[in-house]
Amino acid sequence: xxxxxxxxxxxxxxxxxxAMGLIALLAPVLPLPSPTATSILxxxxxxxxxxxxxxxxxxxxxxxxxxxxARSSLxxxxxxxxxxxxxxVSLGLAAAEAAGSLFEELAMRLxxxxxxxxxxxxxxxxxxxxxxxxxxxxxxxxxxxAKLVLLVGVLFFPGIARITYGxxxxxxxxxxxxxxxxxxxxxxxxxxxxxxxxxxxxxxVQASVxxxxxxxxxxxxxxxxxxxxxxxxxxxxxxxxxxxxxFSGEYWLSLFPGxxxxxxxxxxxxxxxxxxxxxxxxxxxxxxxxxx
Amino acid sequence: MPVLTRLASALMVLFxxxxxxxxxxxxxxxxxARLVLGADAPAESLAAFEAEHGLDRPIxxxxxxxxxxxxxxGFARSYVTGQSVNQRLAETLxxxxxxxxxxFVLAVVGSVALGSASAYGENRWPDHAVRILAMAALSVPGFxxxxxxxxxxxxxxxxxxxxxVIPWARGVWPHLSSLLLPALAIAIYYIGAMSRxxxxxxxxxxxxxxTRTGVALGLPARTRYVYTLRNALPPFVSMxxxxxxxxxxxxxxxxxxxxLPGLANALLTAIFQRDYPMIxxxxxxxxxxxxxASTAADLIQRALNPRLAT
Numbered sequence: 052x053x054x055x056x057x058x059x060x061x062x063x064x065x066x067x068x069x070a071m072g073l074i075a076l077l078a079p080v081l082p083l084p085s086p087t088a089t090s091i092l093x094x095x096x097x098x099x100x101x102x103x104x105x106x107x108x109x110x111x112x113x114x115x116x117x118x119x120x121a122r123s124s125l126x127x128x129x130x131x132x133x134x135x136x137x138x139x140v141s142l143g144l145a146a147a148e149a150a151g152s153l154f155e156e157l158a159m160r161l162x163x164x165x166x167x168x169x170x171x172x173x174x175x176x177x178x179x180x181x182x183x184x185x186x187x188x189x190x191x192x193x194x195x196x197a198k199l200v201l202l203v204g205v206l207f208f209p210g211i212a213r214i215t216y217g218x219x220x221x222x223x224x225x226x227x228x229x230x231x232x233x234x235x236x237x238x239x240x241x242x243x244x245x246x247x248x249x250x251x252x253x254x255x256v257q258a259s260v261x262x263x264x265x266x267x268x269x270x271x272x273x274x275x276x277x278x279x280x281x282x283x284x285x286x287x288x289x290x291x292x293x294x295x296x297x298f299s300g301e302y303w304l305s306l307f308p309g310x311x312x313x314x315x316x317x318x319x320x321x322x323x324x325x326x327x328x329x330x331x332x333x334x335x336x337x338x339x340x341x342x343x
Numbered sequence: 344m345p346v347l348t349r350l351a352s353a354l355m356v357l358f359x360x361x362x363x364x365x366x367x368x369x370x371x372x373x374x375x376a377r378l379v380l381g382a383d384a385p386a387e388s389l390a391a392f393e394a395e396h397g398l399d400r401p402i403x404x405x406x407x408x409x410x411x412x413x414x415x416x417g418f419a420r421s422y423v424t425g426q427s428v429n430q431r432l433a434e435t436l437x438x439x440x441x442x443x444x445x446x447f448v449l450a451v452v453g454s455v456a457l458g459s460a461s462a463y464g465e466n467r468w469p470d471h472a473v474r475i476l477a478m479a480a481l482s483v484p485g486f487x488x489x490x491x492x493x494x495x496x497x498x499x500x501x502x503x504x505x506x507x508v509i510p511w512a513r514g515v516w517p518h519l520s521s522l523l524l525p526a527l528a529i530a531i532y533y534i535g536a537m538s539r540x541x542x543x544x545x546x547x548x549x550x551x552x553x554t555r556t557g558v559a560l561g562l563p564a565r566t567r568y569v570y571t572l573r574n575a576l577p578p579f580v581s582m583x584x585x586x587x588x589x590x591x592x593x594x595x596x597x598x599x600x601x602x603l604p605g606l607a608n609a610l611l612t613a614i615f616q617r618d619y620p621m622i623x624x625x626x627x628x629x630x631x632x633x634x635x636a637s638t639a640a641d642l643i644q645r646a647l648n649p650r651l652a653t
Contacts, residue, residue, distance in 0.1 A: 167630075171592030171593065172592045176614070176622055274596060297494050297497075297498060316483075
């Protein structure tokens with residue numbers, strides 16, 4: 052954490068991410084009107100002291116909807132990356148440990164194939180085919196949001212697996228790994244106990260940027276009606292609703308949810324950029340070296 | 344034969360993707376017969392419909408039959424709309440191709456210009472301005488930018504048509520101008536990503552000893568620009584080629600925003616009608632473009648950098 056203070060970029064990103072996270076967490080306890088309460092008398096009110104972000108076509112409070120929308124957007128964006136990280140890191144580590152084996156070959160081929168699937172089209176098609184709404188798989192009932200996280204998260208694993216694989220392969224050549232193996236320490240203990248902590252920084256950089264992309268994918272899916280389902284508010288579906296007002300000019304309907312996406316994504320991108328600069332030893336020592 | 348292996352793996356990707364989509368359409372959800380004939384159709388007519396369209400056979404058999412018909416006949420007729428899938432694709436693909444190609448041109452031109460300005464003015468104001476701009480471009484959701492541009496440039500200023508597409512018949516400029524805003528909405532992310540790469544790559548080349556020697560020997564600025572750009576290009580070209588494939592994904596969303604009758608329209612209609620043959624065809628088509636783009640990226644990379652070819 053103290054290292055973060057040396058990077059104003061990372062700090063700004065962290066501040067934005069934390070602010071959005073707080074909004075998401077606190078939305079239910081803040082003194083806001085219900086995000087789904089309609090009011091026929093209050094449709095299309097411009098921003099005012101009473102409705103800071105105005106109201107929409109059904110008289111719902113846009114501020115409340117934007118704040119509540121943070122919950123699904125951030126949860127889904129993070130969830131996608133968690134699924135991708137769990138799958139990608141495990142596969143990448145296992146493939147690196149099994150270097151030279153058939154398993155390594157098969158695993159990395161699998162990664163190549165999944166990496167060649169265009170994420171957004173796949174997400175739209177698969178969510179469209181499986182359908183929105185809860186699905187019952189055996190004893191488990193998957194909510195629409197959980198399904199979305201699983202289906203898109205799977206496509207995030209190849210990139211993470213490749214990076215993990217490359218980093219782990221280099222790390223496993225270190226002498227300390229051989230020293231750890233001598234007393235008979237198992238593969239899993241070395242991979243998760245030694246290798247993973249040592250390669251975590253570049254993975255976190257990647258994860259941070261991927262959360263931003265995850266948020267945009269969620270918003271895109273909700274925009275075309277395949278993401279978070281009404282009446283639950285989501286930034287993407289709010290933007291879809293705002294399309295009707297492009298000609299009439301109720302700008303607040305598209306401005307605020309769009310800004311919310313923009314600020315969250317730029318937060319994660321800045322955090323990723325800042326962390327990369329901090330973790331990259333070449334850049335850290337760049338100034339003294341160049342003057343030398 | 345690295346080229347042949349590359350092509351073989353591209354083909355493999357298409358097989359796997361088509362098989363997965365096929366399996367999903369058959370395993371997931373409701374029988375197409377139920378969707379076409381309605382909720383209270385009797386069991387006999389459902390069975391008859393399934394038999395007629397071969398839906399009662401095992402999935403693997405259906406998949407192989409579909410695959411076998413592909414080279415000669417293309418995609419089958421949709422059993423939801425009765426429309427030929429080939430014909431629907433022929434109607435909608437050209438517009439999407441045009442849109443994505445225009446977006447691609449914007450992204451390449453924009454990012455070379457911005458990336459160069461940034462690299463040659465490193466740590467001075469052009470660099471700072473471009474870096475902030477690129478970060479914003481990377482983070483703005485393209486379809487939201489599309490909505491804003493539509494409102495500002497299309498409706499309030501009236502400079503460009505806000506929605507829909509003007510046909511070629513009414514002139515080249517009117518046609519292209521009607522695609523400019525959606526193309527920018529698709530390109531914006533790649534302008535950000537590619538100008539960052541261009542900048543990093545150029546700064547790397549500018550720091551090389553041979554560049555410094557050239558400058559010390561009095562190489563004119565224009566020649567220096569051409570030489571350094573040429574050497575900075577390989578990673579950029581590779582990313583640009585990949586981005587062409589990715590842009591089809593964003594095009595789907597952006598076509599929705601601007602009411603363009605392209606592939607997106609066809610895909611989303613097919614999804615809401617549960618028109619599986621249509622969904623399969625479109626996903627396969629876009630995956631094909633995507634795979635071709637990444638294969639091209641690889642091959643161009645090899646051609647530009649002979650050291651990779653071995």
